[in-house]
Amino acid sequence: MRSVQELLERVRARGGKITPQRALIYQALLGDTTHPTAEALHARLMPALPHLSLTTVYAALNDLAEAGELRRFAAGDGQIHYDPDCSPHAELVCVRCHRIQDAPAPFGQHTLPERVGEFLVLARTELLHGLCPACAARAEGEEAGERANA
Amino acid sequence: MRSVQELLERVRARGGKITPQRALIYQALLGDTTHPTAEALHARLMPALPHLSLTTVYAALNDLAEAGELRRFAAGDGQIHYDPDCSPHAELVCVRCHRIQDAPAPFGQHTLPERVGEFLVLARTELLHGLCPACAARAEGEEAGERANA
DNA sequence: TTCTTTGCAAATCGTTTGCAGCATG
DNA sequence: CATGCTGCAAACGATTTGCAAAGAA
Numbered sequence: 001m002r003s004v005q006e007l008l009e010r011v012r013a014r015g016g017k018i019t020p021q022r023a024l025i026y027q028a029l030l031g032d033t034t035h036p037t038a039e040a041l042h043a044r045l046m047p048a049l050p051h052l053s054l055t056t057v058y059a060a061l062n063d064l065a066e067a068g069e070l071r072r073f074a075a076g077d078g079q080i081h082y083d084p085d086c087s088p089h090a091e092l093v094c095v096r097c098h099r100i101q102d103a104p105a106p107f108g109q110h111t112l113p114e115r116v117g118e119f120l121v122l123a124r125t126e127l128l129h130g131l132c133p134a135c136a137a138r139a140e141g142e143e144a145g146e147r148a149n150a
Numbered sequence: 151m152r153s154v155q156e157l158l159e160r161v162r163a164r165g166g167k168i169t170p171q172r173a174l175i176y177q178a179l180l181g182d183t184t185h186p187t188a189e190a191l192h193a194r195l196m197p198a199l200p201h202l203s204l205t206t207v208y209a210a211l212n213d214l215a216e217a218g219e220l221r222r223f224a225a226g227d228g229q230i231h232y233d234p235d236c237s238p239h240a241e242l243v244c245v246r247c248h249r250i251q252d253a254p255a256p257f258g259q260h261t262l263p264e265r266v267g268e269f270l271v272l273a274r275t276e277l278l279h280g281l282c283p284a285c286a287a288r289a290e291g292e293e294a295g296e297r298a299n300a
Numbered sequence: 301t302t303c304t305t306t307g308c309a310a311a312t313c314g315t316t317t318g319c320a321g322c323a324t325g
Numbered sequence: 326c327a328t329g330c331t332g333c334a335a336a337c338g339a340t341t342t343g344c345a346a347a348g349a350a
């Protein structure tokens with residue numbers, strides 16, 4: 001999934017119709033490496049499409065996910081995240097601020113087996129839970145503070 | 151986290167109090183390799199504790215998760231699953247029936263890096279999405295049926 | 301006694317659904 | 326013109342929260 005044009009063609013090939021809303025949703029998604037939620041994308045599109053419904057964003061993203069054009073995963077923060085990058089990689093999920101970023105190469109770049117025993121593998125989600133630099137620093141500061149109080 | 155006794159000691163060491171409910175919840179969890187949800191565990195405990203509240207199960211599990219005694223992850227079916235097995239392994243998640251099973255060795259047994267760049271890694275969740283043997287067979291049957299109809 | 305846990309009821313909130321009107325192919 | 330898409334409002338459902346009573350240390 002490189003360009004928007006490429007994606008539009010594939011959607012059309014599946015019998016989907018390209019509305020102005022979907023064209024912009026796809027474009028926004030492809031240019032977003034922050035693993036946005038439907039609400040995040042919706043907010044980002046409000047300036048361009050003030051009447052865009054959140055329902056429409058969900059519908060567009062879920063259709064793409066079912067078509068295998070993007071990955072849809074829950075990171076443990078109670079929301080669903082979407083990632084147009086289906087290449088093998090891992091996500092770094094901060095357990096404190098819930099921010100998500102791609103792990104830099106070569107972490108998580110395991111080759112995906114076609115089958116594991118009798119199980120047919122289609123996709124993988126690898127989440128590394130931990131503390132991002134900012135939150136780790138804040139956590140250290142708090143520990144120091146607690147020691148001072150005791 | 152091998153035995154229930156071991157776990158009870160660690161909980162007590164953290165200042166937690168061991169109620170009959172929690173003792174049974176812990177025991178049921180440790181003996182469960184199906185990555186149960188809070189509701190599944192609650193249902194399983196109803197015969198033993200008819201008055202057990204779902205709220206209590208959630209509280210017990212979340213406390214353990216925060217203490218790092220179990221893994222808490224969303225598999226994409228809209229529910230939260232708990233797994234007492236923190237050793238490196240992957241989960242096979244059927245996208246159709248949503249059943250979850252551990253991948254057999256050696257899949258997913260990657261060593262966990264302590265840090266990835268500036269990011270401090272604490273735990274990993276690796277999900278292999280696909281079709282379990284039963285659902286794969288059913289899917290093939292349906293495809294054959296569709297071809298027959300066409 | 302002190303602090304945690306229990307469990308009921310009610311609230312929360314991200315996501316889905318029903319449906320009528322509209323636009324694409 | 327047939328079908329898929331939009332978007333509003335309402336439904337949904339898993340999880341969380343408030344709080345008073347009960348129980349562990």
